Structure formats: C-alpha cells, structure tokens
Amino acid sequence: MNKKSVGLTGSILGCLIGLLMLILGLYMEKYMNTPDLLGAVIGALGIILLQLSVTNTSEVLLKSKYPEVNEKKNREMRDERNMIIRQKAAEKTNYAMLLVYSFIIFTLLIMDVELYIMLLMAAAMAAHGGLSIFFYNYYEKKM
Amino acid sequence: MEESSLKNKLEELRKNYGITQEELAEKMEVSRQTIISIEKERYNPSLILAFKLAAMFRVPVEEIFIYEEE
Numbered sequence: 001m002n003k004k005s006v007g008l009t010g011s012i013l014g015c016l017i018g019l020l021m022l023i024l025g026l027y028m029e030k031y032m033n034t035p036d037l038l039g040a041v042i043g044a045l046g047i048i049l050l051q052l053s054v055t056n057t058s059e060v061l062l063k064s065k066y067p068e069v070n071e072k073k074n075r076e077m078r079d080e081r082n083m084i085i086r087q088k089a090a091e092k093t094n095y096a097m098l099l100v101y102s103f104i105i106f107t108l109l110i111m112d113v114e115l116y117i118m119l120l121m122a123a124a125m126a127a128h129g130g131l132s133i134f135f136y137n138y139y140e141k142k143m
Numbered sequence: 144m145e146e147s148s149l150k151n152k153l154e155e156l157r158k159n160y161g162i163t164q165e166e167l168a169e170k171m172e173v174s175r176q177t178i179i180s181i182e183k184e185r186y187n188p189s190l191i192l193a194f195k196l197a198a199m200f201r202v203p204v205e206e207i208f209i210y211e212e213e
Contacts, residue, residue, distance in 0.1 A: 075169075080189050081177040 007060045014053030021046025094132060101125040150209045154182040156200045171195055 025043020028034045063070040076082060105121050157167055157178075164182075168175040171192060180186035188196070197204040 075172055076174050078172065079174040079177055080192060081180060081186055082174060 004060060004064055008057065011053050011057035011060060014049055015057065018046045018048075018050030018053055022050060094128075097128060098125070101128065148211045149187050150184060150211060151181065151207055152209075153178075153196065153207055156202070156207060157182075160200060167199075170199060 022043050023046075025039045025041070025046055028039030028042065030039075032039070101121065101124065105118065105125065108118055108121060157164070162170075164178045165175050168178045171178070173192065177186065177188075177192075181188050193204050193208055197207055200207065
C-alpha cells in the first residue's frame with residue numbers, strides 16, 4: 001500500500017466512524033435514557049471527526065489530481081521565511097498563553113471555584129512552563 | 144521583518160538574468176514572497192539561500208549581499 005492509499009483509507013475510515021458516532025449520539029439523545037449530554041458529546045465528537053476526515057479526504061484527492069498545487073503548497077511549508085514567521089508567531093503565542101493562564105487562574109480564584117479546578121489550571125500552566133524549558137534546553141544542545 | 148544593514152542587488156541581478164520572481168523562487172525552492180521580501184530588504188536570507196543565489200547567478204555572495212556597518 002502506498003502513502004496515498006493509506007491516507008485515503010484512513011480518511012474514509014474516519015468519515016465512517018464519525019458518521020456512526022453522529023448517528024449513535026442522535027439515537028442516544030432521542031431514544032435512550034443515557035446520562036445528561038452523553039449523546040450530545042458523542043454526536044459532537046462524531047461531527048468533528050467527520051469534518052476532519054472529509055477535509056483530509058478532499059486534500060488527498062486534490063493532491064493526486066493537481067500535483068503542481070501540492071508542490072507549491074509543500075514549497076510554502078518548507079520556505080525559510082514562512083518557518084521563521086511561524087516560529088515568531090509561536091513565541092508570541094507562548095507568552096500570550098502564559099498571561100491567559102494567569103488571568104484564568106486569577107478569575108477562578110475570585111469566583112471561589114473548587115480546588116481541583118484551580119489545581120488543574122495550575123498544572124496546565126506548570127506543564128506549559130516545563131515544556132518551554134525542556135524544548136529550550138533541547139534546542140540549545142542541538143544547535 | 145527586522146530592519147537590516149544588509150543591502151542587496153538581487154532585483155538587479157534577477158532582471159539582468161531575465162527571470163521573474165516566481166521562476167527564481169521555484170529554482171531556489173522558496174516562496175515568491177520570500178524573494179520579494181529579500182529584494183525589498185525586509186528579510187535577510189539564510190546563509191544557505193544566499194549561497195544558492197550566488198551559485199545560480201555565478202557571482203560571489205558579497206556581490207549580491209553587501210554588509211553595511213551601522
């Protein structure tokens with residue numbers, strides 16, 4: 001099986017699973033006594049999976065039909081200027097997310113929410129910081 | 144992109160060579176926007192790209208890119 005066939009098979013499988021999840025979610029919401037929102041959650045996940053799979057399927061088919069478009073897209077992805085732009089954008093996002101986390105934790109603190117939610121947010125913030133340090137050290141050794 | 148003190152003669156060389164920005168971008172395996180940005184001196188290319196450009200126009204790198212001290 002070549003790369004295209006694997007990608008196409010995976011996408012079609014994703015479409016089918018997404019569709020099944022959507023039908024199951026709708027069925028559960030309408031006819032079964034399941035816990036609150038369980039059917040809706042399964043249905044929503046099904047829609048997301050279906051949408052991603054349909055996008056992927058069309059991308060795989062377009063790539064094979066228009067190789068020059070695919071080549072141009074690959075060039076854009078590998079382009080050094082675009083890579084620097086992506087890195088700069090990611091760096092700014094990283095700083096912005098630390099501020100967002102701090103703001104959310106502060107808001108939760110004022111709202112007097114349960115401790116485990118606070119701890120979850122704090123853990124997410126710590127993981128963010130930890131990953132930043134880890135990748136910094138990784139690239140410092142590599143370069 | 145950042146301000147630079149690196150001037151270049153890429154546009155002049157490219158026009159002398161008789162190729163478009165798109166064609167040069169294709170040969171260098173970069174986007175057309177990168178070529179535009181280099182020509183407008185808004186972006187400093189990597190050393191690899193600078194050497195590839197020099198090799199293509201068959202001139203030394205310092206003939207395309209001129210470093211000016213502030």
